[in-house]
Amino acid sequence: MDIKRIGIIGVGGIACGRHIPELIDVKDCKITAICDIDENRLKTVGDKLYIPEELRFTDYNDLINSPDVDAVEICTPNHLHVPIATAAVKAGKPVNIEKPLSINLAECEPLKCALKENPVKNMMSFTYRFMPAIRYAKWLLDKGLIGDVINVDVLYIKNSGFIKGRRLEWRFEKDKAGTGVLGDLGVHLIDMAELLTGKITAVSAVTDIVVKQRKRLDSEELANVETDDYCSFICDMENGAKGSFVISRCAIGHQGTVKFDVFGTKGIVSFDLNNPNVLNVCYGEVDLANENIHTVDVPQEFFTTQEAEFIKMLQGDSYDILPTIDDGLRSQKILDSILESAEKRCWIEI
Template sequence: MKTVNIGIIGVGGIAKKHIKELLAYEDVKITAICDIDPKAIGEKNEQLQLPAEKCYENYLDLIADPDVDAVEICTPNHLHAPMAIDALKAGKPVNLEKPLAMSYGEALQILEAEKQSPAFGMTCFSYRFKPAVRFAKHLVDSGAIGRIVGLNVAYLKSSAFWEGRRLEWRFVKEYAASGVIGDLGVHLIDLAQLLAGNITELCATQNIVVTERKRLDSEESAPVETDDQCSFIAKFANGADGSFHITRCAIGHANTIRYDVYGNKGSLSFGLNNPTVLGVCQGEGDPKDLRLETVEVPKEFYLEQERAFVDAMKGKRDPLFPTLAHGAQGQQVVDAILQSAAERRWIEI
């Protein structure tokens, strides 16, 4: 079994999850890390114990390291495109965090770099690797709930109201491009398009609820520039309707995801706090007598995101593998949402 050597750029919050999964695989070695924050490097390297010369401050040095076969990019959004393009130009596969880029135009530049490269990329649409989602996709494809006619989706967090939260990069347009819609909503958009096909038009509203925060490096306050909540309704190519509410202003919810999918023969329901079960309603007879039942997801629908990336490098691509093109499609919808909310009108995609 050939060992794959992986380098990680940006070893903050989400990198922890990548590292945890990668360290469990016998055929993977994390050979280098990169961060501009020495504290983040120090903390991660307590766990990884890499030699000092494999802890980079400049990401180009990590990409150029011959001991790095593939690159994982876990940095703030504004760095995704330049870093991914440089890795692809160097011929190294890239596992890139979502949202793919700052705009659809930038996402297309990443796709162009992939086209010119012998390497490929993956978008970290992590929810594609929740067992309930994988099982739901299998049931939808097998016709279990018939034609999808509607989706009702919510992503609820309380993180806008956390005490003492400062003006991190997520609240600044220059670094994040958007707020909850790019951070959380893009996952739900990807799942919607995975299950129900493409969104063709939408109408959105956005709101900044906590309007200012103290800067990271001083007691001075500055405006929050990205959305704390976003709602939109969408039409799908197959005629289905969807409604989505995404917020970091829902006190009482640490991280609640509710996903209901309605077909003309049944329905599915999942809550990703409990991703190993799926609500399923299907069967013969009059729908007025049918109810949702909770079903344990069979083990064949379990696969970790990082395993899928490593497997793809070894020529084994999961059917639900989230490509960079899927990331770009999600970005296109995010851009349409931002335009719709700004112009207060329906936007066709």
Template sequence: MDSVGVGLIGTGFMGKCHAIAYTAVATVFGLPRPRLELLCDVDEALAAEKAAAFGFARATADWRALVSDPAVDVVSITTPNALHPAVAIEAARNGKHVYCEKPLALTLTEAEAMAAAVREAGVKSLVGYNYTKNPAVAHARRLIEEGAIGRLVHFRGVFDEDYLADPELPHSWRMERAKAGSGTLGDLASHLINMAQFLCGPIEAVMAEVTTMHAERPLAEGPAGATGKVENDDTVSALLRFRDGFSGSLTSSRIAWGRKSRFAWELHGSAGMIAFDQERMNELQLYQARGPKAEQGFKTVLSGPAHPPYGLFVPAPGHSLGFNDMKTVEVAHLLRGLAGEETLYPDFEDALATERVMHAVLRSAEEARWVALD
């Protein structure tokens, strides 16, 4: 496996996560150290500052220069959602592999164009649904495949945070459809949809409702008392039908006081269930309906070296992994995928299936009816 040249666009929360992962992946996984070639942000001074801090060799304020740079092999996209399509498509046309944060795009047409561009260029892609890279989640999937809880009969998921619970928090690009697209749906519930697909298979129909509870928010700049309209959803609720013949549900809110990252799901089977909560991300709850009734109960499975690749980070159970570690697992998967050693998941085609469900949710909410997936 050759060293890979990295170009990173965006230096916010997720941009820093990517930089940390690229820096850590060689130490943790023993892979060739990626070459941090070029970093881009809209402000040239900020780009230079972050390049020095993140360990990139060069900086630019021109993303087109980055996606055409001959030293860059893979482009990491951590920009606001509206910029994903243009950057990803241009990168693919320049022969670059593309590693993009979710959601893919604001519209289904744009998402389809991104998948087509990657396919036509013959480059590889990966989308940042990194919660599936948790060793505890990988173990849950193994348990399902081994029949530990029998036949799947129901999925239930919730993803709540309180980062916009305060109605006095100022308006931002995240509330504008032209920049963010959907709100809670794209930011949080998309992870639930992807996780449901990862664990349960394809979703074939949805019935949904979305709400905007804080319709106006104060402007960060401007006259006192001025407000801006919140154009997208604060909460999402949906019923699901899976292709394999069972049902599910999901709810998500960005205005849920007290919830920091309650990405929680339950998988009910004919012989037990599995439960997980991201706020306790190193634990898996397993219930198996066997043995004496008086002795049946939930078992807490604590992540440790028996759940790869946990042991590459720390040799002792109970010492716990964190969010950035999941990103390092994801980057290791990316590098192995680029080397042809693993099949990348979710690539743009896989993420497009998630996008189709998201847009079916919006259509269902608008039309107040069940919407079937093609």
């Protein structure tokens, strides 16, 4: 059996919450090396995974160049995605990169150049693409079951910005995160909207920083929050459809509400993150007098996981809606345009 040896760079929240547990469930791979600048995390995760001391790194270049690593997962803060991915691509190692791809599109140039010279296999962790309901929604929409898309209506709201005592972690600093809640949560839905309904062609946005100051991580000093806590925008899409998005981490009463509705001329497809294995749909004999939106279970063939698909990709068996660096670049362009629109208070063509 072709066992893929995976190195993970950045073993914080998402590495431990998704990448590692999902990789453990995949037969044909082994996590052979990890890297983190936080030595405590390195030890805790290294011990848990029985990683030998010599394969626990604090410099990502050492992990990338290790002969015991076939492919690299990049789970660091956003500003490090491109430098690490560029180093991996130059070393000929396939990558799975967390979203958003970068802090802005201009920063992505070195990665684009490296990929041109050395086109290695690559994937972006647009996690929603691996959720059964989204894959099923794509299948239904591609069949034209709801007719022409009129609009997508998207809500992603949380109360996490109000967590008591939350400090000025990297997500609140522009040079490390690029965008705030927009790139943290919104980028998933932007990618989803383009996947399901077509390219976004113009945006008009507003953003806000709700909690203006937070204490630094290592002192009691207050410092300014530099990234958005709230973003809403409307958009035009290439097929004439319209979109409306509301994204917030300052929504009291919501621990994580994601609603994604696609309205068509003959029906609706509707996704709710709190119930990711079903879709709410209405198509066919639509009876306007009776609300006939019904819930359908997603068929088993649409079930998979992000990390299972990463390993399959390495083995040459590609997922039908695999997100790649090209999709990361595309959504980065949209993030940049949304911020520009909010700053200039005008429509931006993409």
